[in-house]
Amino acid sequence: MLKKxxxxxxxxxxxxxxxxxxxxxxxxxxxxxxxxxxNSTITLISNTEAAQPGDKFILGIRFELEKDWHTYWKNPGDxxxxxSIEWKLPKGLTASEILWPGPDRIPVDxxxxxxxxxxxxxxxxxxxxxxxxxxxxxxxxxxxxxxKEICIPQEGxxxxxxxxxxxxxxxxxxxxxxxxxxxxxxxxxxxxxxxxDDKYFIQADINNGEHFESMYFFPNxxxxxxxxxxxTYEKNQNSFILEIEASKAKLNLDKFEGVLExxxxxxxxxxxxxxxxxxxKVGDEDQSxxxxxxxxxxGGLILNIMPCVFPILSIKILRFVEYxxxxxxxxxxxxxxxxxxxxxxxxxxxxxLVALKSSGEVIGWGFQxxxxxxxxxxxxLFIALGFMFMSNLVLGSQLGQLSVAAQVKNxxxxxxxxxxxxxxxxxxCTAPFMGSAIGFALLQxxxxxxxxxxxxxIGFALPYLILxxxxxxLSFLPKxxxxxxxxxxxMAFPMWASALWLLWVLSGQVDQDTxxxxxxxxxxxxxxxxxxxxxxxxxxxxxxxxxxxxxxILSISIWILPTSYSEVNQQxxxxxxxxxxxxxxxxKNNEIIFLNFTADWCITCKVNERVAxxxxxxxxxxxxxxxxxxxxxxxxxxEAIAQxxxxxxxxxxxxxxxxxxxxxxIILPEILTEDILLDYLNExx
Amino acid sequence: MIKILAFVSSLLFxxxxxxxYVGNDDYAPNFQLLNTYGEEISLNSFKGKRVVLExxxxxxxxxxxxxxxxxxxxxxxxxxxxxxxxxTIISSAPGTQGYVSPEEANILTSTRNASPSHxxxxxxxxxxxxxxxxxxxxxxxxxxxGLMKYQGAIDDAGGRGFMFKDLMQSNNYVKEGLKELKDxxxxxxxxxxxxGCSVKYAS
Numbered sequence: 080m081l082k083k084x085x086x087x088x089x090x091x092x093x094x095x096x097x098x099x100x101x102x103x104x105x106x107x108x109x110x111x112x113x114x115x116x117x118n119s120t121i122t123l124i125s126n127t128e129a130a131q132p133g134d135k136f137i138l139g140i141r142f143e144l145e146k147d148w149h150t151y152w153k154n155p156g157d158x159x160x161x162x163s164i165e166w167k168l169p170k171g172l173t174a175s176e177i178l179w180p181g182p183d184r185i186p187v188d189x190x191x192x193x194x195x196x197x198x199x200x201x202x203x204x205x206x207x208x209x210x211x212x213x214x215x216x217x218x219x220x221x222x223x224x225x226x227k228e229i230c231i232p233q234e235g236x237x238x239x240x241x242x243x244x245x246x247x248x249x250x251x252x253x254x255x256x257x258x259x260x261x262x263x264x265x266x267x268x269x270x271x272x273x274x275x276d277d278k279y280f281i282q283a284d285i286n287n288g289e290h291f292e293s294m295y296f297f298p299n300x301x302x303x304x305x306x307x308x309x310x311t312y313e314k315n316q317n318s319f320i321l322e323i324e325a326s327k328a329k330l331n332l333d334k335f336e337g338v339l340e341x342x343x344x345x346x347x348x349x350x351x352x353x354x355x356x357x358x359x360k361v362g363d364e365d366q367s368x369x370x371x372x373x374x375x376x377x378g379g380l381i382l383n384i385m386p387c388v389f390p391i392l393s394i395k396i397l398r399f400v401e402y403x404x405x406x407x408x409x410x411x412x413x414x415x416x417x418x419x420x421x422x423x424x425x426x427x428x429x430x431x432l433v434a435l436k437s438s439g440e441v442i443g444w445g446f447q448x449x450x451x452x453x454x455x456x457x458x459x460l461f462i463a464l465g466f467m468f469m470s471n472l473v474l475g476s477q478l479g480q481l482s483v484a485a486q487v488k489n490x491x492x493x494x495x496x497x498x499x500x501x502x503x504x505x506x507x508c509t510a511p512f513m514g515s516a517i518g519f520a521l522l523q524x525x526x527x528x529x530x531x532x533x534x535x536x537i538g539f540a541l542p543y544l545i546l547x548x549x550x551x552x553l554s555f556l557p558k559x560x561x562x563x564x565x566x567x568x569x570m571a572f573p574m575w576a577s578a579l580w581l582l583w584v585l586s587g588q589v590d591q592d593t594x595x596x597x598x599x600x601x602x603x604x605x606x607x608x609x610x611x612x613x614x615x616x617x618x619x620x621x622x623x624x625x626x627x628x629x630x631x632i633l634s635i636s637i638w639i640l641p642t643s644y645s646e647v648n649q650q651x652x653x654x655x656x657x658x659x660x661x662x663x664x665x666x667k668n669n670e671i672i673f674l675n676f677t678a679d680w681c682i683t684c685k686v687n688e689r690v691a692x693x694x695x696x697x698x699x700x701x702x703x704x705x706x707x708x709x710x711x712x713x714x715x716x717x718e719a720i721a722q723x724x725x726x727x728x729x730x731x732x733x734x735x736x737x738x739x740x741x742x743x744x745i746i747l748p749e750i751l752t753e754d755i756l757l758d759y760l761n762e763x764x
Numbered sequence: 765m766i767k768i769l770a771f772v773s774s775l776l777f778x779x780x781x782x783x784x785y786v787g788n789d790d791y792a793p794n795f796q797l798l799n800t801y802g803e804e805i806s807l808n809s810f811k812g813k814r815v816v817l818e819x820x821x822x823x824x825x826x827x828x829x830x831x832x833x834x835x836x837x838x839x840x841x842x843x844x845x846x847x848x849x850x851x852t853i854i855s856s857a858p859g860t861q862g863y864v865s866p867e868e869a870n871i872l873t874s875t876r877n878a879s880p881s882h883x884x885x886x887x888x889x890x891x892x893x894x895x896x897x898x899x900x901x902x903x904x905x906x907x908x909x910g911l912m913k914y915q916g917a918i919d920d921a922g923g924r925g926f927m928f929k930d931l932m933q934s935n936n937y938v939k940e941g942l943k944e945l946k947d948x949x950x951x952x953x954x955x956x957x958x959x960g961c962s963v964k965y966a967s
Contacts, residue, residue, distance in 0.1 A: 153924070157898040158962035163925035188967040190898055222927050224825075229861045230961045232825040232927050301957030327785040327896070328915075328955050526790075 119144045119225045123217070123237035124200070124251040129244030132171065132211045136246060138239065139200040139255050140164060140221055148225045149194045152182035154299055154337075156192035156306050159230060162201060162223035171211030175204040180261035181340050181349030182297060187228075191306040193297055194226075200258040213243035263338045266350035271750065272335045273690055274325065274356065279304060279335065280686050281321040281352065282750045285314070291341045294321050296352070298337040302330030313682050316729055318749040320683045332356060368527050372534040379538025387461070387577045388505045390468060390570035392543060395497055397563055399550035413494035414547025418540040420498020425536030426529070428502075433525045451589050451641040455597045457507050458581045459636065462601040464504070465574035466608045468567050498540065505539065507581060585641075593641045600636035607632040657711035659719060665738075671706045671763055672738040676724060678713040683749060684733045691751035700760050739763050785896045786912045788954045792904075795891045797853070797884040800866040800873075805851070805882050808910070814848040814945055816938060817904040818880070818918075819855060819897040819963060821862025822872050826926065826960035827900050830918065831876045835931040836901070839918060840879045842939050846946060852880040855892030857966035862900065863887065889965040899960035905941045905951070913951050914941040915958075922959030 122141040130136050142150055142162070151159040166174045179201065182193040205217070222234040270283035281296060294312045298304045305324040313320045321339075335354040340347055382388055395417075399410050546552055578601070586594050607629045614625045657674060665672050675692065677684040691697060701708055711720045713732045727734060727746060735747035737759055747759055786792055792815075794808045807815070818836070820827050830836040843850045854869065856862035864872065869883045886892055895904060895915075905914035919934040941951045 158960060160922070160926055160959065161924045163928070165925075165928075187962045189893065189965060190962050192962065222925060226961075228964065229823065230825060234927065302955065327787070329787075330955055 119148065119150070119223075119233060121221055121223075121235050121237055123219055123239045124255065125239055125241060125249055126252045126255045127241070127246045128249045129242040130207060130213060130246055131243060132207055132209045132213070134246055135204060135206045136241075137202055137204055137255055137259065138174075138217065138219075139202045139251070139258065140219060140237065141198070141200045141251075141254075142195070142223065143198055144196075144225050146197060148227045149185050149192075149196045150199065150223050150225055151192065151194040152297070153177070153179050154193060154297065154301070156185075156194075157190035158187065159192050159194065159226055160224055161194075162221060164201070164203065165220040166203070167218035167220070168205070169212065169215045169217070171208050172215070172217070173206050173208075175206075178202040178204065178259070178262045180258050181263055181338055181347060184295070186307075189307065192226075193306075200254065202255065202258055202262065214240055216240045261347070261349060263349035263351045266339060266352055269750075270352070270354070271752065272352075272354040272356070273686055275686065275689055277325045279323045279325055280682070281323070281339070282318060282683065282686065284318050284748075284750065287317075291319065291343050293342050294319070295340045296321060296323055296337055297340065298326075300330075300332060300336065302326050302328045303332055303335065303337070311682065315683055315731065315733065315749050318683065320686065322682050368530075371527075371531055375531045375535040376538035379535040380541065382505050382539050383542050385505065386573040387507055388501055390573050391464065391497070391501060391504060394468065394567050394570060396543060396546050396553070397556075397566070399546055399553055410550050411548040412491055414544040416491045416494035417498040417501075417547070418537075418544050420495040421502055421540040422498075422533065422536040424499050424502035425532045425539070429529045429532035433528055451585055451593070454507075454581050454585045454588070455600070455640050457504075458578050458585065458597060459600060459604050460504065461574050461578035461581065463604050463608060465571040465578065466605050468571040468574065470608070470612045501539070502536075504577075507577065589641050596639045597641065600639050603632045603636040607636075655708055655710050657709045657720065657723075659723070662709065665707050669740040670738075671704060671740060672709060672736075672744075673701065673706050673760075674709045674711060674736040674738070674744070676711045676713055676720065676729075676732045676734040676736075678732050680714065681732050687733060687735075687749075687751040691753045691756045694753045696753060697756055697760065700757060704760065704763075706760065706763075737763055786894075786904075786915075788912050788915065790912050792906050792910050792912050793894055795894060797886055797891060798866075799882040799884055800869040802866065805884060807851075807906075810849045811910055812908050814843075814846070814908060814942060815906040815910075816843050816848055816850045816942070817895065817906070818850065818852045819892060819900050819902040820852050821854065821856050821900040821961060821964060822864070823861040824900045824961035829927065830901060830931065831878070833931045835934075835936075836918070837876065837878050839936060839938050843942060844879055846942050848942055850880045850882075852878070852883045853886050853891060853897075854883065855886040855889045855897060856964040857889060858887055860964035860966075861961075862964055887966075889963070892963050892965065897958075897963050899958040900963055901960050902958040902963070903938050905938060905945065907945055913945060914938070914954055916956030917959050920956075922957065926959065 120143045122143070124139045124141055126137045126139075127134075140162070144150060151161045153161045155161055161179075162177075164177060168174060180195075180199065183196060185192045185194050185196065207213075216238055217240075218236065218238040220234065220236050222232065224230045224232055266283070268283045268286065270281060273280045273282070285291070291312075291314065295310060296304065298306075303326055305326050308324040310324075311322040313322070333356055335352065335356050337352055339350045339352050341350070342348075383392060582594065582597070585597060610625055610629050610632075614622060614629075616622055616625075657676075662672065662674070675688075677688065679685075700706075711717075711723065713720050713724075724730065724732070724734060727736070733749055735749075735751065736744040737747055738744040745759065745763070748755060792807065794806060796804050796806045799805050822828065822831075827836075840850050854862060854864060856864075866885065869885070872878070873880065873883060884891075901918050903914070903916065903918050904912065907913045914937065916937065918938055919931065919936045921929045921931050921934040937953055937956055940953065944951050
């Protein structure tokens, strides 16, 4: 194939006019026919035909591409590269950096690039000083890529001559100013950037009357935000928020920099954003992981003496006493199987949580206590365990006969199952006790959180394991005897105390009727167990009949389990829910009141809550000044809240009201920071 | 018991690591691809050696410059001398730039004097997307255990004006990473911005 080099110098068209040089690539270097798949033309243009020493003027490189071809912005996105310009300037001239107009998004499925379709003018400001000698000639060597599906590197040399004289308007003046308008200017509004989890939030005030229909943020650098994931724009009364997924490649940049594109009916505007970021030091994280693992281990040890767990374990361990003076003991086997049961259970929990987390589910520890169904099942379990301690029922013998699977009356298997049971009964106790620690563990990378859970499990199993290997440690206890039965019966009480506590948790989530139903379920379970214990008749028919009745009773208790939240709970759970009555009562008592209008779907509200409202300092100050905190939850339509919002000229959330003891409430800014909020709270009296 | 253990360990492998993106210090997902001689090559068979992954497309001007100047070949030779495995992967979909038949790929290897351990064909783009390969070239280094240790550009020549730059003067991240791993150090620069043409995935 014949390769044609296009090289058309159009130098002296007229004396002082604009010269263009069009060069399409360099076939020696990039021998391939695609080279000629696209022609792009560059032209050097100026806003003025003449200038004098001391003047400033603007030069532009105009790129004219074939239709549907593009060239890139300074950050090209996932692929490609922006143009570069090398100026050859006569004495007395200096050139600015390229003034890049705001780019477009150019998706190349599944990737995203940033650039300009069809045409762009890249501007440079040239300053001259007294040494400049007009008329003069300016040269620029430009290299750029034009791309469609494929990319073609191109380079060209262009120049222009400027006459001596006063600055005037060239034919290209208007075009240059059009592109200058698209060059980002400093963002004047008060704004902030927050990073929460794996998202960045840009929050800013909106000037009166200003209206944006959409926004998009173009990052300056790789490793800041995701290029492909969509960004969520939310407009409030006098502020907005833009939610942007962070980049998966973590580069620990110290600045959040880029260009914010805003659009409304008049078109698009571009603004420079630059905001300092806090840098996470990798070293610190490593250290805290080891610390977390140690804490998890200690936490596991402590779990052994929690009221949920201690009864079960102590009764199992007491059986070692029988072996404590036996030289050929086998108890270490039970200990190993028990440990296996515990560790596997914790591993499964960890994997389930990690899987949920990676599927995007926001989950914290203690979630098991957010579902009435799980609480009710745990309640049954504790009632049943207490009953078994009180009676002579042995788990796995009589109950076991009901199922074929458990006919294996193997002590090792029983130890393994005890391990699993111990983890299950421990679960309600871990929630209030270690909720925040485990919550933190879940924020860690997957592998780390698995290690934390493993460490928790090992700590949990260790006391039992040690005693099983060395039962002689228990030799200080009296010889096995009647006292053991008494001890076992006594241990029913911590079990029932745990059940009571679960019921209290439940009562915060469901209405009274449901609580009563669950209590009836507990009664039925006890009845069923009692029947099982007394069922020692020789007559097979009656034996099986009783078992059938037991099964029936158990089914009923399961059938009445609560499966959903009832409406009442959220209102009753805390007394901080907004109501006009409560508000006027507080007002009557001349209290300071903070009223927070929020909604689950309001991004601004959630960011404000995470950043300012829930900060320790703010919470401490609210307690210290005895400020009454109320929340008006607008997640679902609510007439009373709508009216209140309207009273303050709002149609939506967020709205923050701070009522002084006397007088009109203060409307707080929509964008809260810890400092702003502390200032307001400190000053109010 | 063994069954349970097997089940749990399979969970361990599937659930947490099924991300498309492979973060640094994560295990690289295993894959099987045909090489240009029709043999099935599995990533896991290289456990015990450092592995370099190179995404390529011979029609891409960025790749072309790295081969024309000999920079890519030199990096391959360096890896070879270090006893590391070099897998060149082509994820161009049929009909797009860079898609080649096995024979064409072999001709490219010999005419360019390249020395990869294997050239692997990924016309569906599955493996490319598994690693979120974005550009050609896009480079990855895995350590002996199969952990991701480096991902990004081959060197620091990327950015505007790349076509003017002398690649022999650039700082080669892949060589640095391989050296540091051999010395038992952690990789100083573990992530860089990959630069080049977009990978021509099937759309």
